[in-house]
Amino acid sequence: MSSLPTQPLHLLPRAPSEQGAESQPARHRAVEASHRLATLPREEAPFVDRVSRETVAPEEWPIVAQPTREELWARAETLAYWLSANLRIPVRLSVTDNRSTMVSFRRTSHALQLRLHHMFLDAPEAVVRAVADYAGRGNRMAGVILDDYIRGQQPRIRQERHAAEADLDPQGRCFNLQEMFNQLNRTYFQDTIRARVGWGRLPPRRRRKSIRLGVYDHQTREIRIHPALDRPEVPAFFVEFILFHEMLHQLFPSSNATGRRVHHPRAFREREKAFPLYAAALRWERENLNLLLRG
Numbered sequence: 001m002s003s004l005p006t007q008p009l010h011l012l013p014r015a016p017s018e019q020g021a022e023s024q025p026a027r028h029r030a031v032e033a034s035h036r037l038a039t040l041p042r043e044e045a046p047f048v049d050r051v052s053r054e055t056v057a058p059e060e061w062p063i064v065a066q067p068t069r070e071e072l073w074a075r076a077e078t079l080a081y082w083l084s085a086n087l088r089i090p091v092r093l094s095v096t097d098n099r100s101t102m103v104s105f106r107r108t109s110h111a112l113q114l115r116l117h118h119m120f121l122d123a124p125e126a127v128v129r130a131v132a133d134y135a136g137r138g139n140r141m142a143g144v145i146l147d148d149y150i151r152g153q154q155p156r157i158r159q160e161r162h163a164a165e166a167d168l169d170p171q172g173r174c175f176n177l178q179e180m181f182n183q184l185n186r187t188y189f190q191d192t193i194r195a196r197v198g199w200g201r202l203p204p205r206r207r208r209k210s211i212r213l214g215v216y217d218h219q220t221r222e223i224r225i226h227p228a229l230d231r232p233e234v235p236a237f238f239v240e241f242i243l244f245h246e247m248l249h250q251l252f253p254s255s256n257a258t259g260r261r262v263h264h265p266r267a268f269r270e271r272e273k274a275f276p277l278y279a280a281a282l283r284w285e286r287e288n289l290n291l292l293l294r295g
Contacts, residue, residue, distance in 0.1 A: 075121040082128065087112060087136040095121065099157060102150050105135040112136055119153040152253070154218045168198030168222060172230035175239050181223070184244050188274065193247045200224040211292055214242045216249035223247065228292050241281035248272060 072095065080093040090111040095118050102117040114135055120127065130145035170178035181197045195216070213226045223246045229239050252268035264272075272278065285292075 072118060072121060079116075079121060079128065083112070083114070083132055083136065086129070086132045089136070102157075103131065103135065103146060107136070107138075117150075117157070119150070119156045123149060155221060157219070168196055168224070170198045172199050172227070174230050174232055174234075175236065177223075177225060177239075177243065180236075180240050180243055181247070184240060184247060188244065189247065189251075193250055195221045195223050195247065195250060197223040197225070197243070199227050199230060202227045213292070214246040216246040218249070218253060221250070226292075233288075233291060235284065237277045238281050238284050241275055241277065244275050245272060 076093060076095045080091050083093070084091040092111060092113045094113075094115045096115055098117055101115070102119070104115045106113040112135060114131075116131065120131060123131075127145060127149045130142040130149075133139040133142035134146060170176055170181070177197045177199065181193075181195075185191050185193050200215070211226060211228065213229060215224050216222070217224075223243065225239065225242060225246075229242065248268055248271055252265055252271065254263045254265075275281065
């Protein structure tokens with residue numbers, strides 16, 4: 001009943017030296033991807049060639065779930081001025097909607113050419129300062145902050161979908177997952193969960209010692225429920241519990257604050273107990289595990 005593990009990030013490359021002439025572009029790559037929001041093409045990126053004294057601090061930026069192109073432009077311009085003021089050099093900023101390269105830059109003796117994914121347009125001040133330190137000053141340690149921020153912004157990274165991935169049918173032989181999802185979302189989440197839901201594919205017939213009954217993919221915002229639950233012997237409340245569990249993963253992503261990944265943090269577990277038939281669902285799972293393993 002757990003979500004797919006977070007995909008690993010590639011390590012940050014060695015930041016180029018600040019000395020000398022133009023260096024090769026440095027890149028920060030991440031393999032996560034999800035839905036597209038917006039793009040400001042390179043040729044339209046704001047060009048800053050002076051230091052502004054009327055800088056808007058990042059914490060004052062408006063945060064809008066689906067910003068317009070004009071709002072993105074204003075944020076990009078503010079960010080470019082802020083970086084220019086902080087680094088005391090001209091900053092040429094391009095905002096991208098890439099799937100892999102989140103940060104890339106080229107420093108010369110007189111300017112910084114910087115390409116950032118749009119997720120950075122409303123990043124907190126600590127992250128913006130890390131961008132300045134990493135791209136503008138060659139501070140490799142700032143890359144740790146960028147790694148953590150990018151990892152937490154996976155749903156904002158555009159997903160390149162394939163036909164097999166798009167095949168997600170909520171209608172089963174016994175249960176309609178979309179109807180269950182809508183009811184749970186309305187009752188327990190105030191319709192705030194945004195995800196596609198459907199039955200997973202039936203795996204090959206073989207003896208199993210364990211089974212993953214549900215999975216939430218942070219990258220694609222998709223919930224897949226194991227088809228072993230789509231049978232008359234399985235009570236509807238148990239299917240609803242598994243679906244409820246996976247919906248919680250959108251609210252409580254895995255954390256690794258202590259250096260060890262915690263897939264179900266304490267807040268997740270406490271919220272899970274809000275399901276009315278929580279104890280009954282756990283009991284039914286224990287008593288019917290062999291039935292589920294047989295598929």
